[in-house]
Amino acid sequence: MLHNYSIPPKTYFEIASLGYLLVLYLISFNDSNRERIRAYKLFRSLETNMLLALVVSILTYIFSYPELGTPIFICTILRTMDSIMCVMASRIFIVYLLEYVDSEKKYQWIRIVGNVLFAIYLGLMILNLPLKFILWYMPDGTYMHGALFVPIVFTAPVYYLSSGIILLIIRMRTLDSREQLALSAASLITLFGTIIQAATDGALLLSLPFGAAGIFVLYFSLETTDYHELIKSNEMLRIAEQDAIKANRAKSDFLANMSHEIRTPMNAVLGMDELIINEIKQENKIDDSAVTRIREYADNIKDAGQILLSVINDILDLSKIESGKMEIKNAPYMLHTLTGEVDTMIRIKAEQKDLKYIQQIDHAIPDRLIGDELRIRQIMINLLNNAVKYTDKGEVKLEMSSQAVSEDTVNLCVKVKDTGIGIRSEDIPRLFGDYKRLNEEHNRGIEGTGLGLAIVKRMVDLMNGQIDVTSEYGKGSVFTVVIPQTVNRKVQDEAADGSSKEDEATAYKTPDCTFLIVDDNKVNLIIASRFLDDLAGRVETALSGPESLQKMREKKYDMIFMDHMMPGMDGVETYKKSKEDPDNLNLDTPMIMMTANALHGVREEYLEMGFADYISKPVDVKELKKVVKLHTPQEKIVR
Ligand code: ADP
Secondary structure, three states: OHHHHOOOHHHHHHHHHHHHHHHHHHHHHHOOOOOOOOOHHHHHHHHHHHHHHHHHHHHHHHHOOHHHOOOHHHHHHHHHHHHHHHHHHHHHHHHHHHHHHOOOOOOHHHHHHHHHHHHHHHHHHHHHHHHOOOEEEOOOOOEEEOOOHHHHHHHHHHHHHHHHHHHHHHHHHHOOHHHHHHHHHHHHHHHHHHHHHHHOOOOOOOHHHHHHHHHHHHHHHHHOHHHHHHHHHHHHHHHHHHHHHHHHHHHHHHHHHHHHHHHHHHHHHHHHHHHHHHHHHOOOOOOHHHHHHHHHHHHHHHHHHHHHHHHHHHHHHHHHHHOOOOOOOOEEEEHHHHHHHHHHHHHHHHHHOOOEEEEEEOOOOOOEEEEOHHHHHHHHHHHHHHHHHOOOOOEEEEEEEEEEOOOOEEEEEEEEEEOOOOOOHHHHHHOOOOOOOOOHHHHOOOOOOOOHHHHHHHHHHHOOOEEEEEEEOOOEEEEEEEEEEEEOOOOOOOOOOHHHHHHHHHOOEOOOOEEEEEOOOHHHHHHHHHHHHOOOOEEEEEOOHHHHHHHHHHOOOOEEEEOOOOOOOOHHHHHHHHHHOOOOOOOOOOEEEEEOOOOOOHHHHHHHHOOOEEEEOOOOHHHHHHHHHHOOOHHHOEO
């Protein structure tokens, strides 16, 4: 009879929840292609499973209506599937929950036990098909279930849900308040529905509708797109904040280290200077022993000054490299000159520490090469200095060889070996990072900025070379650098011995010349004056731009050295004013910029302004003499 076809009243809840779950499914499906976080995949499968479970459940109740005359085996299959889908949904729920509350994977046994229970349950359900001890249909279509129905069908879901809730309580503190509320509510709602269904022996079908309600709670509290995006951007902010803190700490460490590296030689300079002043102040005569002591103090000041300068040069080099302004300048050079200079510099240092220094240069390397000699020397000195610094006994060895790459190119291979403290293998990847000093406890007494290897690595990269290191902690290290260099086939006559050329460039006098030095710093004036005194000419000084302009009106000089940074009128302004001054007797006198502004490209800038040349401070006496020679007419030079 038709009226008996009405849907059994018990499934109204399920049909209603199917409706709202479908809406939810469509909403979440719509944004499913966005990038998601955490347990979203599991949430999707939970949602799908629940939807299918609802469909199967509703179909089961409709088809098992006796008036419909559905074959009994179809009804049994539907009932079995209905039960399996429900248990599966609760199983996915616990996996989903674990994703939130067990990020460290400490409670995975809950899942394993759950899987075992699920397997037993599945086995029993299959056995039930022929044996009919859990659920079955009578030949007249009446649905029956046995005493084992509730324990078998509900043990796994109740286990999943209750263990989930216990875990939630234990791990509550690891969740934020939104997660706490959403996960507890969803678990309790689902558990409540399941318990009611079990308690009423299946008379009230509330487990699926309540489970669907739980999913609703989860979606709108934890799994919406905007909430996921919020979490992701929070996470990104957290990472950015940590990076900023790390960078800031690295900067502070760097500054503290630099400050230490600058203060130490500074302390030597000031202390030694104080001793010299004392020696001279005590009215006793300056006898030979006092002279020896003063000489020693002066030597120490020189050493400390050189260390200071190398620290500053390192900082400048690194900033040049960082800003992409370091250029490789290729020019012809001779390898034996380079290795000779390196030998002189390193041998002394090695001998001071009682280390053996060995240079093994393969004679097959072409001597005339084209490349950036200065940078190659810097690389070699850096590696060798480190080798000496980090070796207490034994030897430091420089090995050089070459490999022909093409007609005009060789790969120059530089190996620096030491028998020093070595580097831990875990430290090697950090070796070439910026201002990284390794093994701080061990290195505390050894001076260093941690910039050296960072600079070496960048310079090698700029020259298209390669640097490698192998090291055995406690035994020693080997640094290997390979740099391609062009072979210089053109034989140059004038390329005689570099050092004799050098001597020639500085061994001369200019007794007839008069120089003017302009600088607001009296010490700088004294230094430059004494250096120029060596040339036997006359030296005059001016302490400001206006004073120098006045002097230029009164006298013709052979050369003028101008400082840049001066209070009031600076060096560049003074230069411009002097050129516009009709009373200036020095309109054609070469004016040399002598400044501490040693940044990249400034030389070119000064030359462009009209300065005849450029000398950087601290002034190198040889450099100064070369410049003077270059701008002095031949007839005034006496050898
Ligand atoms: P530093 O100014 O500290 O010497 P570097 O950049 O030259 O800076 O070297 C970085 C770190 O690498 C050093 O602090 C040291 O720990 C390690 N190191 C470099 N060369 C050697 C070496 N030959 N033997 C052992 N350790 C070395």
